[in-house]
Amino acid sequence: MDESAYTAIKPREADPANGRLFAFYRLRNGATTRFFPGDGARLKYVSRDADTLEIPGVPAEFLLRGDKVHVEYRGRRVFLGDVVSRTEHKSRGTDAVQSVVCAGPWSKMARMTYRQYWRTGSGYELSSRLILNQTQSGDDQSLDSELREIAAHAASACGYTVGTVDVSSQQLPYDECRDITVADAIRRELKLFPSAICRFDYSAATPTLNIIKPGSEDNAAYVAAIPKTARRYEYNAHPITGVDLEIESSGDVDGVPYRVLNHQRAGDTSAGNPDCLYATLQLAGFSSSSVKQSFTAEVELNPQWSNPGWWYYRHPRLANVAMEAVSITNCKRSGAADADKYPNIAKQTVGELKAAGLRARVETFTCECTITTDDDVEEKIHLQMQYVTTNATNRTYTWVASSSSTTGETVPDGLAAAILAERSGELRAERMTVRCGDSLPQLGDRCDGLFLTQIEIDCAELTADCHFGAPEFLSVDDMASLLSNFRNKRRTTLATSRVEGKPDDGAAEVEMGPIPPLSSTEFAPGTKAKTTVKGNGGTIELDSAQLEETQTAKMRNLTVKDGNDTVLEAKILATDDFGLLVKKIAGGVGIQITESDGIITINALKSGSGGDGEDANVSGYSGTVVAATNPRYDEGSHRLLYTPVSMKFEKGLMKSIETGSESVIAQAVEESA
Incomplete structure (x- = not known):
């Protein structure tokens, strides 16, 4: 041509x-x-x-x-x-x-893959993995908003603009899918809204897509203004009187397949009814898989941490010390406030125990220890040990470390009854042929309560074949898709915070031996606390507890001059205060004490030469001075004998004096001011 x-x-x-x-x-x-x-x-x-x-x-x-x-x-x-x-x-x-x-533009929408923005490490990127009815920020999104977003995605590429979107503000469940077209995404959103109409307005410079619900009133053009050249009603020749749905759900749990059959029945489902609809509806059932972990806990039940024996067998410092030489006091634990929630100590780490859903923490145990040796030497030390405390017992724990599952499709109650209502009686769709008037029919127009879903126009004859009613009689699968909710999508969870152990089998718990501590330390605040020297029937006791915190006792040189000016020398154990400042002692005492270059000198005084009996000033000293008087040498015992005198001073003034029994030892002890 x-x-x-x-x-x-x-x-x-x-x-x-x-x-x-x-x-x-x-x-x-x-x-x-x-x-x-x-x-x-x-x-x-x-x-x-x-x-x-x-x-x-x-x-x-x-x-x-x-x-x-x-x-x-x-x-x-x-x-x-x-x-x-x-x-x-x-x-x-x-x-x-x-x-x-x-x-028209819909053909391009049916070829173009719909993609959404997903967050990545560098920002947002488009992906064909979709979650419908959710905003980019993760919030809920209404049906109208989701439809508008889908339509806008393809508008520029497919050559149209987005006009009116007014179907419903209903929030639908999240619908996860992937690799679908823009057209499929719109259809997917409109599953539950069969009366919603998608139509293009071609009158503008660029076609405009409108997604709307038909009006509630009949279009008068189909009643009077447009002559009807033909009108056809379609009836179901054999309307069904009963529906029997066999719903098969299949899936697997940890790799083990299962199959579940359920029936929904409505109407006359007797075996002899030829107009009963029997149908099998296959649905995806629940499927899940999981990764399980287990371990056997080794614990010491109810440790007797305040018992000396518990410390003796655990702390390395006491390994080579006789048990009878050890005294344990002032035992403490850092978690004493809620110790009942952590009754046992464990060999496992805190992480292992918590992964199994058990309580666990690291606690510090402390005590004061005194070690006394055979020669009465005492040593005070502070001991410390760290343990993992827990509520675990001696058993095997098994838990789900991770799992993934897919919930199955749900069939709403009354599906069989809904199908019966759709298929029974005079279920009709109306087709009519009209002459084209001043304008063409539009999708969504209503006539006799039915809405216009399809138009075919003969451009030469100027007639329009109009189909009112559902686009097609729905099959069983179509009804399931229409009435059921969207399939819930795959989700993955880590089950580390809640754990179910194996059921108790009634067996007695295994008693574990001592569990070594995570760490142990010792601290000795001083050296020997007390020493006793025994021999020849006598005892010499050195006890640091008799000294004030700031005092130090050590051996000092002592010279003694008797009344005949005979000088005798000796060494005594005394504090730094022993030779302090005593200038003059009251008459009748018979001694005079002086100190020079660390050497203490005691002079015996003749009677009456000691002074006038008044208190002597000793330079503001407060305390007690114990001195030796009347020194004599006992030839029989080969010892120096002294008469001890205790003098108490307060702010430099002597307030009292006491004479003791003859002794071989002289010692001065200071009292704090």
Whole structure:
């Protein structure tokens, strides 16, 4: 066929004023060419699917892939689409012609993968893994908002703008899926809303996608304004009177498969009813897998940490000390406040015990220890040990370290009854053929309570075949998809905070031996605390407890001069205060004490030469001075004998003096001021 003849205006194909209401244009490389298809051009509108234009008898190569075609009705654009398929027809002796199909923007939406932004380490990236009904920030998103987001994703690439989206503000469950198209995502969102209409408005410069619910009132155009050339009602010739659904759920738990059968029944399901619908509905059941871990706890039950024997057998410092030489006092533990919650000590680490859901912590145990040797030498030390305390007992614990599960599809109650209601009685859809008036019918128009879901227009005859009612009679699977909720998606959890151990088998717990501490330390605040020297029937006791904290006793040189000026020398154990400042002692005492270069000198005084009996000033000293008086040498025992005198001073004044029994030892003890 000659292309010029195809584009030329024929007498009976005049402009609208001459009776031709449709006009067709080809758009190629910025150029617009009007053409006049013959009889058979049909324009089809379908909700939730691509609008199409079918043109038969097109000259070969007149319309090519990449071309666009737009159609006007009474000067208003009603279609804009791309060439999507061409079928060539050629007979012997004739020119080749083609049947061409053009499709609207929905055809591109059906090819374009829908993607969402997901957070990554460097920001956000697009991914075909989807969670519908959730915002990018993780919040809930209503149906209308989700539809608007999906439609906007493909708007620029598919050549349309997003107009009105007004279906429902209902929040739907999160729906996790992947690798689906934009068109599939919209259909997926509208599963529960069969009356929602998706339609394009082609009158603007760019087609506009509107997703709406039909109005509640019938369109008067179908009642009176548009003449009805034909009207057909479709009835189910054999309406069902009963529904028996066998619902099969299958899945696996830790690799072990299972199968569950349930029945839903409605109406007359007796065995002899030929109009009972028997159907099997296969659903995904619950599936799960888990990784389990176990360990055997080794613990010491109720440790007697305040018992000396408990410390003796555990602390390394006492390993080579006789048990009778050890005295333990002032035992403490750092967690004493809630010790009942951590009654035992364990060999395992805190991390291992907590992973099994048990209580565990590190505690410090301390005590004061006195070690007394055979020669009465005492040593005081502070001992410390650290242990893991817990509520675990001697048994094997098993817990789920990690698990993953997929909840199965849920079938709502009353599915069989709903199918019976949809299939029984005079379930009808209405089809009518109308003449095209001032404007074309629109998807979503209502007539007799049914909404318009599909329109097919004969562009030559100017008639529209309209289908009112559900797009198609729903199958059992379709009803399940419509009435059930979306499948809950895969989730993964770490079960480390809650653990179920194995049930108690009634066996007695194993008593474990001593558990070594995590660490142990010792601290000796001084050296020997007390020493007793025994020999020749006598005892010499050195006890540091008799000294004040700041005092130090050590051996000192002592010289004694008797009344005959005989000088005797000796060494005594005394504090630094022994030779303090005594200038003059009351008369009758008979001694005089002086100190020079650390050497203490005691002089015996003749009677009456000691002074006038008044208190002597000793430079503000307060304390007690014990001195030796009346020194004599006992030839029989070969000892120096002295008479001890104790003098008490307060702020430099002597307040009292006492004379003791003759002794071989002289010692001075200071009292604090």
